[in-house]
Amino acid sequence: MTTDERELCWAEFERATRERTHAFRQPVVMSVDEEGYPSGRVLTLRAVDRQNVRLRFHVDRRSPKFGHWMRQPVIAAVFYDGPAKWQVRVKGLAELHFDDDVARAAWGHTSPMGKRTYLTTAAPGLELDWDSGSAYPPGLELRRPTPEESEAGYANFAVVLVEVLELDSLHLAKDGHKRFQIIEEVHSVRRLAP
Numbered sequence: 001m002t003t004d005e006r007e008l009c010w011a012e013f014e015r016a017t018r019e020r021t022h023a024f025r026q027p028v029v030m031s032v033d034e035e036g037y038p039s040g041r042v043l044t045l046r047a048v049d050r051q052n053v054r055l056r057f058h059v060d061r062r063s064p065k066f067g068h069w070m071r072q073p074v075i076a077a078v079f080y081d082g083p084a085k086w087q088v089r090v091k092g093l094a095e096l097h098f099d100d101d102v103a104r105a106a107w108g109h110t111s112p113m114g115k116r117t118y119l120t121t122a123a124p125g126l127e128l129d130w131d132s133g134s135a136y137p138p139g140l141e142l143r144r145p146t147p148e149e150s151e152a153g154y155a156n157f158a159v160v161l162v163e164v165l166e167l168d169s170l171h172l173a174k175d176g177h178k179r180f181q182i183i184e185e186v187h188s189v190r191r192l193a194p
């Protein structure tokens with residue numbers, strides 16, 4: 001398992017982008033807020049570029065996390081597979097893309113319902129009136145937007161590419177837990193005490 005550990009992690013990241021129920025599809029991804037507190041949330045893993053050691057996430061440019069990464073492009077993420085008793089921690093740098101070729105290509109592959117998320121009239125995290133309905137524009141609460149309607153969402157859409165610097169992979173097992181540290185820059189895999 002030792003030298004294959006890097007391959008194992010990246011292969012599972014890739015599988016998670018294809019399989020909707022894969023345990024690694026929705027990791028907790030952390031940023032650092034304005035006050036220096038860690039700030040975590042679940043994000044959907046959209047794509048993996050193993051060649052360039054990048055993970056891709058999609059976010060709303062109006063959201064707090066986007067501001068966090070604009071200020072401080074550091075990322076930690078935790079992938080967790082409960083039944084397999086497997087945790088992979090990622091340390092990396094956030095590369096933000098909006099209104100560029102990377103964002104346009106990712107937007108082009110986003111479904112109409114996915115695009116609807118970016119059409120909300122209130123920015124993520126804003127306080128809403130108790131009696132207000134959904135944050136979607138009137139008429140879009142219950143249906144998919146037309147291609148023309150969904151285009152407005154592009155102004156709020158951003159891609160976060162995570163340049164993975166390090167992985168920390170931990171397998172719990174009755175016969176002894178196993179933990180590995182993978183340094184991407186040099187492709188080194190070291191065994192660590194669990």
Ligand SMILES: Cc1cc2nc3c(=O)[nH]c(=O)nc-3n(C[C@H](O)[C@H](O)[C@H](O)COP(=O)(O)O)c2cc1C
Nearest residue numbers: 026041042043044058059060063064065066124125
């Ligand atoms: C299963 C699940 C998947 C999610 N996927 C995404 C996602 O891909 N992108 C995203 O911006 N938020 C996603 N969210 C919402 C975030 O967890 C978060 O609540 C929201 O983005 C606001 O984050 P912020 O206030 O930290 O900026 C998802 C939430 C859940 C429960």
